[in-house]
Amino acid sequence: MAEATFLDSNELLVNMGPQHPATHGVLRVKLRLDGERVLGSECVIGYLHRGVEKIAENRTYAQFAPYTDRMDYVAAVTNGMGYCEAVEKLLGVELPPRAQWTRMILAELQRIASHLLWLGTHALDLGAMTPVFYTFREREEILNIFESYCGARLTTHAFRIGGLQYDLYDEFETDVRKFCDYFPGKIDEYEQLLTTNRIWMERTQGVGVLSAEDAIALGVTGPVLRGSGMHWDIRKAQPYEAYDKVEFDVPTGEHGDTYDRYLVRIQEMRQSVRIIRQCLERLEPGPIFGKVGKIIKPPAGIEVYHSIEGPKGELGYFVVSDGTVNPYRVRIRPPSFLNLQALDKMVRGHLVADVVAIIGTIDIVLGEVDR
Amino acid sequence: MTDEPKSPPNGGTSDKPVQRAAPAGPVTSPQKPAATSPPKPTPKPIVKPEPWASPLLEALQERFPGAISDALIFRGQAFFTVQKERLIQVAEFLKSEGGGSYCLLTDETVVDYPKREKRFEIIYQLYSFERNDRLRMKVLAGEAETVPSVTAVWPAANWLEREIYDMFGVVFEGHPELKRILLPEDWTGHPLRKDYDILRQDPEWVRANLKIESGQ
Numbered sequence: 228m229a230e231a232t233f234l235d236s237n238e239l240l241v242n243m244g245p246q247h248p249a250t251h252g253v254l255r256v257k258l259r260l261d262g263e264r265v266l267g268s269e270c271v272i273g274y275l276h277r278g279v280e281k282i283a284e285n286r287t288y289a290q291f292a293p294y295t296d297r298m299d300y301v302a303a304v305t306n307g308m309g310y311c312e313a314v315e316k317l318l319g320v321e322l323p324p325r326a327q328w329t330r331m332i333l334a335e336l337q338r339i340a341s342h343l344l345w346l347g348t349h350a351l352d353l354g355a356m357t358p359v360f361y362t363f364r365e366r367e368e369i370l371n372i373f374e375s376y377c378g379a380r381l382t383t384h385a386f387r388i389g390g391l392q393y394d395l396y397d398e399f400e401t402d403v404r405k406f407c408d409y410f411p412g413k414i415d416e417y418e419q420l421l422t423t424n425r426i427w428m429e430r431t432q433g434v435g436v437l438s439a440e441d442a443i444a445l446g447v448t449g450p451v452l453r454g455s456g457m458h459w460d461i462r463k464a465q466p467y468e469a470y471d472k473v474e475f476d477v478p479t480g481e482h483g484d485t486y487d488r489y490l491v492r493i494q495e496m497r498q499s500v501r502i503i504r505q506c507l508e509r510l511e512p513g514p515i516f517g518k519v520g521k522i523i524k525p526p527a528g529i530e531v532y533h534s535i536e537g538p539k540g541e542l543g544y545f546v547v548s549d550g551t552v553n554p555y556r557v558r559i560r561p562p563s564f565l566n567l568q569a570l571d572k573m574v575r576g577h578l579v580a581d582v583v584a585i586i587g588t589i590d591i592v593l594g595e596v597d598r
Numbered sequence: 599m600t601d602e603p604k605s606p607p608n609g610g611t612s613d614k615p616v617q618r619a620a621p622a623g624p625v626t627s628p629q630k631p632a633a634t635s636p637p638k639p640t641p642k643p644i645v646k647p648e649p650w651a652s653p654l655l656e657a658l659q660e661r662f663p664g665a666i667s668d669a670l671i672f673r674g675q676a677f678f679t680v681q682k683e684r685l686i687q688v689a690e691f692l693k694s695e696g697g698g699s700y701c702l703l704t705d706e707t708v709v710d711y712p713k714r715e716k717r718f719e720i721i722y723q724l725y726s727f728e729r730n731d732r733l734r735m736k737v738l739a740g741e742a743e744t745v746p747s748v749t750a751v752w753p754a755a756n757w758l759e760r761e762i763y764d765m766f767g768v769v770f771e772g773h774p775e776l777k778r779i780l781l782p783e784d785w786t787g788h789p790l791r792k793d794y795d796i797l798r799q800d801p802e803w804v805r806a807n808l809k810i811e812s813g814q
Contacts, residue, residue, distance in 0.1 A: 272780065273778075273781060278789060280790060319645065443701055443727075445753055446704065446754025448702075448704075459727060465730065528647075529646065529647065543723070545721070556709045556710075558705065560707075598780075
């Protein structure tokens, strides 16, 4: 038995990544294969670890906010929003309505931008070249709005603890309205390319099936959980900002496969447009900053966990104060990290080519997985 | 200045003076304008966790007498500390229907208090879909102590506990494969501990693997 060599066994160990375009960053997956079939997998992560949580302990509350942008760098606005809200909850600060509506508009635009990037690259991974050009075209429009608002396109640092740094620029409402008017038509365009496309359906239907029970057991949240048929969205279940004042639906899938998760995200983009339209209706002139002292110094011995529905799932911040200007501990609950944990469950029994589809469908950003 | 502390009818320590001052009502009323000028009373309410009371807590205390302590609530978020020895039983109960079906382990992490006798506070963030409720469970552990792994109850704990082991060096008993997850496997030290300086690193690892002298 000890003499058994590589040739006697059908098992083959293949490394995928870290330098692999389909792993969306520096993810290394060790695959155990029997021919083309996957017997098991192991993720090796940490290539992008920067010790964000350690940095937080050595910065003041306000200084740490820009660092959160560098975690999920394709959805910086939502990252910053989660952190600001967590500290605001710790301090017990109420936001003025204008700040809330603005935050919601920008966060939903960011959700669309994140989903667009996902859709383009996911389709590209599966061999569809066109969608990536289409989605980046619309994503560009959103990034232009961000740039006009705060000067940055990716690492926006759009919000401050207690409100907004900048009031909206003059043409903001026109720009966003224009986007909302033409964007649903563009979603139809993507759907024309993919939804009933035979190759797309064959590559995605029945691939990477995850049942709702397994998803919950593994801590999976966001569109991946909803694709498995679980009707759960933090914006509905435990509303933050003013999400309880807007109407929107929570799309869910039935089969928990890659195709359903695709449909869920497409629908989410439509719902985001719906939310943005309602926010624009309610947007009125007013103050943009709540009552926050110049020096943020929460009392000692208090702690708060706050989570929001990020584009990829539940993004949580657990902030502990020791009464100084630096947080004693900031724990970031990254959605990608926990969603990636389900990869092994999803790839087993599939072909190597499907692994690419499944990594894509989880929608991970390694900056957030590794922190 | 000497009058001012008397005038604001605060709670807590000033209970008795207020009762005594009741007959001398006219004396306090002229002071009112003076009392309104400092706008201090608004930020004054002491923010700290309050005792938590709920049917779930009662059920827990009844089922596990003496195992639950420090049940508090702050900003609507309830949390309690559970005895390490009873952790798995409490976790199983909370996951069961009778315990509220807290079937989603949202997060598991550690806060390090090096000066305390039991320095590690392991924190479990739980969520129940049925109740739409969050709950925070804590377990205390000392430097050399192991903590029972909850991977059998909530499989999501697998990577979370590996990360804790990596960052804090807390060892989880019964974990299927406890090894580092973010840092290289042969790294020494646990960076998120409070006594690990932000500029510190493992110079030997850096020299051996990156072929450079430590850049810090």
